[in-house]
Amino acid sequence: MSEQTTLRSRAWFGRPDQLGFIHRSWIKNQGHPDQMFDGRPVIGICNTWSDLTPCNAHFRILAEMVKRGVYEAGGFPLEFPIMSLGEPIMRPTTMLYRNLAAMDAEESIRANPLDGVVLLAGCDKTTPSTLMGAASVDLPTIVVSGGPMLNGKFQGRDIGSGTDTWKFTDDLRAGRITEHEYAEAESCMSRSDGHCMTMGTASTMACMVEALGLTLPSGAAIPAPDSRRRRLAHLAGNRIVEMVHENLTLSKILTRQAFENAIRINAAVGGSSNFLLHLLAIAGRVGVDLTLEDFDRLGSHMPLLVNLMPSGKYLMEDFYYAGGLPVVIQEMKDHLHMDALTVTGRTVAENTAGVTCYNRDVIACIDNPIQTEAGIVVLRGNLCERGAIVKPSAASPELLHHRGRAVVFDTIEDYHARIDDPDLDVDATCVLVLKNVGPKGYPGMPEVGNMGVPKKLLLQGVKDMVRISDGRMSGTAFGAVVLHVAPEAAIGGTLALVQNGDMIELDVSNRRLHLDVPEDELARRRAAWVPPTTPHAERGYPRLYVEHVQQADQGVDFDFLQGQSGAYIPRDSH
Numbered sequence: 265m266s267e268q269t270t271l272r273s274r275a276w277f278g279r280p281d282q283l284g285f286i287h288r289s290w291i292k293n294q295g296h297p298d299q300m301f302d303g304r305p306v307i308g309i310c311n312t313w314s315d316l317t318p319c320n321a322h323f324r325i326l327a328e329m330v331k332r333g334v335y336e337a338g339g340f341p342l343e344f345p346i347m348s349l350g351e352p353i354m355r356p357t358t359m360l361y362r363n364l365a366a367m368d369a370e371e372s373i374r375a376n377p378l379d380g381v382v383l384l385a386g387c388d389k390t391t392p393s394t395l396m397g398a399a400s401v402d403l404p405t406i407v408v409s410g411g412p413m414l415n416g417k418f419q420g421r422d423i424g425s426g427t428d429t430w431k432f433t434d435d436l437r438a439g440r441i442t443e444h445e446y447a448e449a450e451s452c453m454s455r456s457d458g459h460c461m462t463m464g465t466a467s468t469m470a471c472m473v474e475a476l477g478l479t480l481p482s483g484a485a486i487p488a489p490d491s492r493r494r495r496l497a498h499l500a501g502n503r504i505v506e507m508v509h510e511n512l513t514l515s516k517i518l519t520r521q522a523f524e525n526a527i528r529i530n531a532a533v534g535g536s537s538n539f540l541l542h543l544l545a546i547a548g549r550v551g552v553d554l555t556l557e558d559f560d561r562l563g564s565h566m567p568l569l570v571n572l573m574p575s576g577k578y579l580m581e582d583f584y585y586a587g588g589l590p591v592v593i594q595e596m597k598d599h600l601h602m603d604a605l606t607v608t609g610r611t612v613a614e615n616t617a618g619v620t621c622y623n624r625d626v627i628a629c630i631d632n633p634i635q636t637e638a639g640i641v642v643l644r645g646n647l648c649e650r651g652a653i654v655k656p657s658a659a660s661p662e663l664l665h666h667r668g669r670a671v672v673f674d675t676i677e678d679y680h681a682r683i684d685d686p687d688l689d690v691d692a693t694c695v696l697v698l699k700n701v702g703p704k705g706y707p708g709m710p711e712v713g714n715m716g717v718p719k720k721l722l723l724q725g726v727k728d729m730v731r732i733s734d735g736r737m738s739g740t741a742f743g744a745v746v747l748h749v750a751p752e753a754a755i756g757g758t759l760a761l762v763q764n765g766d767m768i769e770l771d772v773s774n775r776r777l778h779l780d781v782p783e784d785e786l787a788r789r790r791a792a793w794v795p796p797t798t799p800h801a802e803r804g805y806p807r808l809y810v811e812h813v814q815q816a817d818q819g820v821d822f823d824f825l826q827g828q829s830g831a832y833i834p835r836d837s838h
């Protein structure tokens with residue numbers, strides 16, 4: 265590893281002139297002694313703490329642990345906040361703000377005297393946003409995930425974030441539980457620090473950064489309240505100082521091999537469909553040419569090894585006690601680039617050598633997987649010329665090959681207004697179609713793709729139906745749900761032309777999604793199509809978003825944020 269000779273921070277703290285005086289003097293108001301400015305690496309701790317991001321509410325403690333480690337290794341830690349994205353709270357959707365937070369992270373890192381960065385991330389979008397921003401700067405960078413909550417406990421059984429929320433809601437609508445039980449479950453589900461403890465998007469992102477080699481081994485699964493999470497933060501503080509000395513920048517780890525590992529591991533853990541959007545966006549920042557087809561080609565034939573909700577039975581706490589991601593990586597070793605470099609300075613193989621699985625019901629052997637084929641399937645057809653996706657492991661198998669009559673909702677408000685109408689013309693064989701929930705159409709591409717089944721069908725015992733939209737689905741959700749249809753309805757994709765009664769064919773094994781309407785009829789509808797107006801996007805950030813956001817097959821990043829600007833030192837400020 266090449267030794268870094270000139271630290272970037274010296275352009276601020278190493279000058280004898282007035283500007284050096286200014287840079288040092290004001291920072292000294294926090295009591296830092298002179299030796300902090302003697303040329304030691306300055307480490308930024310990029311903190312997504314917020315009371316409004318409950319999954320990251322314990323991050324002040326984690327930041328202190330990172331600082332201990334940085335000081336111990338001879339660095340100078342400086343913590344800074346960036347925009348935090350609280351999945352269960354923000355409206356209209358955190359996805360609208362992912363790119364804004366990424367811009368915040370990128371510019372905050374570059375504008376300050378930092379030589380290396382520790383990213384503290386947990387709730388869904390806080391991981392990809394910080395990583396996208398950091399990737400466009402390309403300093404030595406390590407991720408410390410906040411860790412999952414402890415298992416939810418309700419009426420003597422384990423319950424999982426999100427996954428059981430959807431089930432409780434359906435049970436309430438169908439009269440299977442009382443309103444009192446529904447209210448009681450709230451407190452039982454989220455009972456500790458940490459993010460969703462199912463294999464939802466946050467856990468998927470934590471596995472993604474470990475699979476990419478960006479966190480210390482076992483970093484994905486340690487529960488947030490477990491003291492070993494704090495220990496890991498301390499060790500990350502140690503390690504980032506060494507990484508600066510080694511000049512081990514992010515782009516040396518984020519190679520094509522690392523992305524391929526992440527895709528295969530995501531299949532094995534049953535990770536969220538949101539993984540695809542975020543990985544595409546991160547790859548776009550470091551110039552790795554990843555396409556939708558890579559996800560299908562590399563991931564869809566991988567076995568499912570991890571038995572976690574929403575695809576399976578257990579939760580992240582169980583996953584950690586069973587051995588966590590290092591065990592999965594060892595099981596998958598014949599499918600992975602085990603020589604890929606990681607933040608430890610060692611390879612994936614070296615990081616995971618000698619690990620033991622302590623519960624084969626939670627992490628299966630590769631010779632006896634939970635499912636032989638998992639991962640995300642990419643669909644093509646006249647209904648999604650630029651692709652759509654489905655996660656077969658989360659769907660009812662009998663619906664993966666299906667032909668049904670479309671029941672169309674123009675907006676999510678239209679869906680809510682009519683879905684429980686007893687007169688809605690729908691049966692279990694129908695295909696629910698939701699339009700205008702894509703990146704530009706909402707705007708922000710919300711997690712509404714897993715529309716609930718109509719109440720009258722729920723009462724008949726129907727639990728799953730084919731559903732199609734240009735939106736996303738929570739990683740904690742499940743069902744025969746086709747997502748990320750591109751081009752989206754709001755820009756005139758074929759999805760915009762679907763009408764009630766049209767027949768739609770879903771054929772997952774042949775990767776096909778087809779609207780069975782003659783071409784001349786589609787042409788007639790296209791000529792008559794009127795673009796919808798996008799609410800609240802006339803000014804400010806939403807306007808920037810609508811003007812520059814790309815479609816789902818490109819990761820929903822802004823067109824002008826592709827690539828890197830690097831870690832150049834900006835011009836003097838005074």
Ligand code: FES
Nearest residue numbers: 319387459460466
């Ligand atoms: Fe924050 Fe699920 S709501 S991780």
